[in-house]
Amino acid sequence: MRLGFFLSEALGSMRRNWVMAMAAVITVFISTAILGAVLVTRDNLNQGATSLKNRVLIEVFIKDEATDAEKAALEQKIRSIPEIKSFEYISKDEALERFRKRFGERIVQNLPINPLPASYEIQVKDANQVDMVARKFFDDPAVDNDPGTHNGVKYARETVRKMLSTINLIGIGMWVATGVFALAAVLLISTTVRLSIFARRREVEIMRLVGATNWFIRWPFVLEGFITGLIGAVIAAGFVWLANWALANWLKSSDIDFLNVRIFSMCWQSGSWPAGLMPTLAVLGAVLGALGSMVALRRYLKT
Template sequence: MAVNFKYFLKESGSSMRRNMALTVAAVMVTSLSLIILGVVSMFVHTGNGLAADMKERVDEIRVFLDENVTVEERESLERHIRNMEEVRSVTYISKDEALEEFKKMYEDQQGMLDEIEGNPFPAEFKVQMKDPKYNNTVANRLESRPEVSTDENGKKEIKNPRDVVDKVLRWTGAIQKAGIVVVIAFGLVAVALVSITIRMAIYSRRKEIGIMKLVGATNWFIRWPFIFEGVVEGFLGAIVGIIFVLLINAWIISRVESAAENVNLVGGSYLALLSVFLICIGIFIGAVGSALALRRHIEV
């Protein structure tokens, strides 16, 4: 079996060299489809991770108070919120406490902290819901309260993270669907190119195949070199694709880490699993291309 394996591998290599242009085209299209698949997978993984992280805090809205609110008005609003059956808890954050929270969050960026003049942060209520589905209901009720501050556009300043989560999930879903369509299209082209390459190899060896049949070569002995050729082309396409995916990931990390620290990036374990997955898909593309060519263009 070891001798046969070496023979099959040698024959597939010779065939790939004879049809170098088609082989390179098949490898490149396979790698391109896998690059797209890999990048889309990383984006979806990051988007889902970000959404999942945000969902842990999505049951809380922040209600910013007007600068001129009196203690009595603030306490009245707090009682109003606490009496809502959808609300689990209410926490008041004063202006000074809001400033201290900001300083702790960015304590390693002293330059930015030095630029803060006075205390620009408003007082606020952090309102935690019994269930995230109540976020919009409670936020809408508070829109009419005069104690809530208003931005320059006349909109009440109520921060509802559920809106952001929904937007992230919508974009992630749209990109995932578009990516799948593109990957399928390129995958079909890659299968077709591998199939054409194998057909050319079969045609160029048609006399040799006839002689092998006459001397009693088994069906699979004749087929295996062509199957190996397709699998090798798919494997090479996967390796090229993985290299580019890793380079793209490294570039994204270098750009994102310099701009934001608390972003969920793709980790090494996920990249390892993704690489194995891409290799399997590449081999599958090559095997399917070989199978189609053998089924239609070789009778043994």
């Protein structure tokens, strides 16, 4: 194969038909940028969802009057539950220290005794199991549980349930969006390529008359599609990366604290970037461009 000849044919034709080449590059850019944005958003939402799930804590408060034996039995019980990922013991002093940090020195100074109970902070492996695990501590003798007046076992039961269903819904929505935009990208790119080849169908006809084989005619077009797709997709990947970075930075530094924005920023603060998105987009663009050229040429290469 005469790669040099084909490459110079492809580049030459892109230079001559630069308006068409630009249009194709922009098309690829827009469609892959949208696709990339959807993928990045999905990744960040997933990240956010995971971190939200991990934040679901069960707090088990211990009675001040519980005996050492009861306390030991409670810890033994926590250790024995397989659904629990980790737990942390917060002593009365630590609880007070946290309280001081949060509400200030002055309030703490005025307290005659330390009213805060010791507690365990428990994380479960799967947010779906929070309810089931929490119930195991309701009747524990060491736990300060007095139905009707106060709960010794605290966990965000309703919140967890709603959160889980929302996250699932968003996940499905994102898959659908990915599919729709991927399809739109394919259609847009193939239409653009078809247009640009239609404009040059006479050229193809002449090549055939001179005795060029189909592949001889095809190669420059395929290379052109490949280069066009690659350029558009690489610009798109860079653009999405920059937007992602800027958004994450902005959310980190800003003080916005409305309810919705906070959840949003929690999702985005890490500026999560799907592994391999950059090469995936680039390859996708290049392959789409090349395939688009081949498909569009088919009609002119019959016989």
